[in-house]
Amino acid sequence: MTRPTLARALPLTPAVVLLLLFLAGPIAYCVYIAFTDLQLTGQAESSFVGLENFRTAFGDEGFRNAVWLTLVFTVVSSLVGQNTLGLALASLMQRASKPVRTLTGGIVITAWVLPEVVAGFLLYAFFRREGTLNAVLDALHLPRQNWLFTLPILAVSFANVWRGTAFSMLVYSAALQEIPREVTEAAQVDGAGGWRRLWHITLPMIRRSIGTNLMLNTLQTLSVFGLIWVMTRGGPGDKSQTLPLFMYEQAFQNSMIGYGTAVALLLLLVGALFSVLYLRLLRTEV
Amino acid sequence: MARARVTRPAPRRVSPRISRRTSRRVAADVCLLVVAAAFCLPLAWVVLSSVDPHAGLTVKAPDGLTLGNFDAILTEDVTFRPLLNSLLLCGGGTALAVVCAVLAAYPLSRFRSRLNRPFLLTILFATGLPITAVMVPVYALFVQVDLIDTPQGTVLFFAASQLPFAIWLMKNFMDGVPKELEEAAWTDGASTWQSLLRIVLPLMGPGVAVVTVFSFVTMWGNFFVPFMLLLTPDRMPASVSINEFFGNRGMVAYGQLAAFSVVYSTPVILLYVLIARRLGGGFALGGAVKG
Numbered sequence: 256m257t258r259p260t261l262a263r264a265l266p267l268t269p270a271v272v273l274l275l276l277f278l279a280g281p282i283a284y285c286v287y288i289a290f291t292d293l294q295l296t297g298q299a300e301s302s303f304v305g306l307e308n309f310r311t312a313f314g315d316e317g318f319r320n321a322v323w324l325t326l327v328f329t330v331v332s333s334l335v336g337q338n339t340l341g342l343a344l345a346s347l348m349q350r351a352s353k354p355v356r357t358l359t360g361g362i363v364i365t366a367w368v369l370p371e372v373v374a375g376f377l378l379y380a381f382f383r384r385e386g387t388l389n390a391v392l393d394a395l396h397l398p399r400q401n402w403l404f405t406l407p408i409l410a411v412s413f414a415n416v417w418r419g420t421a422f423s424m425l426v427y428s429a430a431l432q433e434i435p436r437e438v439t440e441a442a443q444v445d446g447a448g449g450w451r452r453l454w455h456i457t458l459p460m461i462r463r464s465i466g467t468n469l470m471l472n473t474l475q476t477l478s479v480f481g482l483i484w485v486m487t488r489g490g491p492g493d494k495s496q497t498l499p500l501f502m503y504e505q506a507f508q509n510s511m512i513g514y515g516t517a518v519a520l521l522l523l524l525v526g527a528l529f530s531v532l533y534l535r536l537l538r539t540e541v
Numbered sequence: 542m543a544r545a546r547v548t549r550p551a552p553r554r555v556s557p558r559i560s561r562r563t564s565r566r567v568a569a570d571v572c573l574l575v576v577a578a579a580f581c582l583p584l585a586w587v588v589l590s591s592v593d594p595h596a597g598l599t600v601k602a603p604d605g606l607t608l609g610n611f612d613a614i615l616t617e618d619v620t621f622r623p624l625l626n627s628l629l630l631c632g633g634g635t636a637l638a639v640v641c642a643v644l645a646a647y648p649l650s651r652f653r654s655r656l657n658r659p660f661l662l663t664i665l666f667a668t669g670l671p672i673t674a675v676m677v678p679v680y681a682l683f684v685q686v687d688l689i690d691t692p693q694g695t696v697l698f699f700a701a702s703q704l705p706f707a708i709w710l711m712k713n714f715m716d717g718v719p720k721e722l723e724e725a726a727w728t729d730g731a732s733t734w735q736s737l738l739r740i741v742l743p744l745m746g747p748g749v750a751v752v753t754v755f756s757f758v759t760m761w762g763n764f765f766v767p768f769m770l771l772l773t774p775d776r777m778p779a780s781v782s783i784n785e786f787f788g789n790r791g792m793v794a795y796g797q798l799a800a801f802s803v804v805y806s807t808p809v810i811l812l813y814v815l816i817a818r819r820l821g822g823g824f825a826l827g828g829a830v831k832g
Contacts, residue, residue, distance in 0.1 A: 263652050266644035269640070269644060271645075274701055277698050277700075278670075281679045285675065344576060348569075348573065350566050355573050359580075364813070366580055369762070370764075372764050372781075373802040377584065377802070380586050386598045386599060474669050478673035484784075485784055499673045506680075512680075519677045534662060
């Protein structure tokens, strides 16, 4: 207790400086320019416009479309897809034989580790009219579709499931391994079937993992850009334009940095909200 | 995943439960193999197409093997310069993030302070913020301070964006190193600095390795950050150049695209395998998702 507090905090300086300059700074700047009409051309001319950008956003058909698509994308790919498939894979793995477990885990994790753009290309090839999915459907005598044209938001959602499921699988594998075997065996002896055991024992026991996993999946999904950009560029038209792509288009293709930033700020606020929920879930851990 | 299996007590007599267990295992195996096959299709495409002289968009057995696709892309413009750029950007960003995270984790893990908890909560809160949303203001800011289109600006931002998670993980790893060992070093006359370098860091080597690999893999695959902050084609890392090169061409040579994807993905997959073996599967989740 002899060293002064200041000297002890010294090693924190580089990290804090970096975080302030490159993370907190831009966020503060974001809050500021969201209320201006800053444009890419004529930087000096920007002026304060109050809530104008937000009023524009909520009256803008394109913005509402992006909010809706972001919601679909998040619910389909993260809340339902990654989460459920991850849990299913994890619990199947508990029963499966070791080689199958290793093989499946390896393939699913490879999809996760691949660079975003490569994943985008792979799934573009998969969903294209002349791609693998239609070839499989043909073989099964099912109708083919031009997926990227007719159902682009579903195609990118499935792409996100393909890419992101490994995370949930790992979280749930770890959680399931911590359930004591005696508990499930006792329930089994008492005659509880598989579904009842899942509903009354497994799910309640891993509920905190479910919470944190849902939160992290949602946050990751909210900020997906590259995957959708590579597969569809948000198109055709704006049929797969989620909020990050809408933000990019407004800020750079339409040169309205102020408006684009207002959208970014809304996205940040949603993220912050989820982040706070996530903190509450973890609060006993810090 | 690949954790040690719990050894179960041997069953006392052969009963229907054993066969039920076996049949459940077979069922689980079959289900998993179906999922694995579905997940495998897009991956199979990239591997098969990369050696196929007539690659298309569908998964199919190659019409004869060729290394022509690799030959065609292994040029300075298409592969070597973008990969070198990736290496410099991600290497720089990772080094900066890891050094800052080690330094920051030390006081957070070793000294008690009223500020620790709020600081850690802020850090954890920041790991949740969607970085994508920050990119527009970062771009505007970088234009004003003349950091736009500079590798150093991109490195700094990469490091900052990775820092919250890196500090969080690093602090948890450092908590695992007993303080007594350091105290012993202090009595022997080592300074705080020496004990961090000679005692703490070597003992948390795997932890530092995890943070390093995780940061590097994340940055290597990141598309949006360099896409926004760099403008000159010669400075682009592979994540952006691959998209510019193949995404903006009318006719795409799919075999070459696949070959490039293989070359670009291999390093991160190898790094992952290296680290996952050592730490048993869910390494990235170590400190972040306990529940």
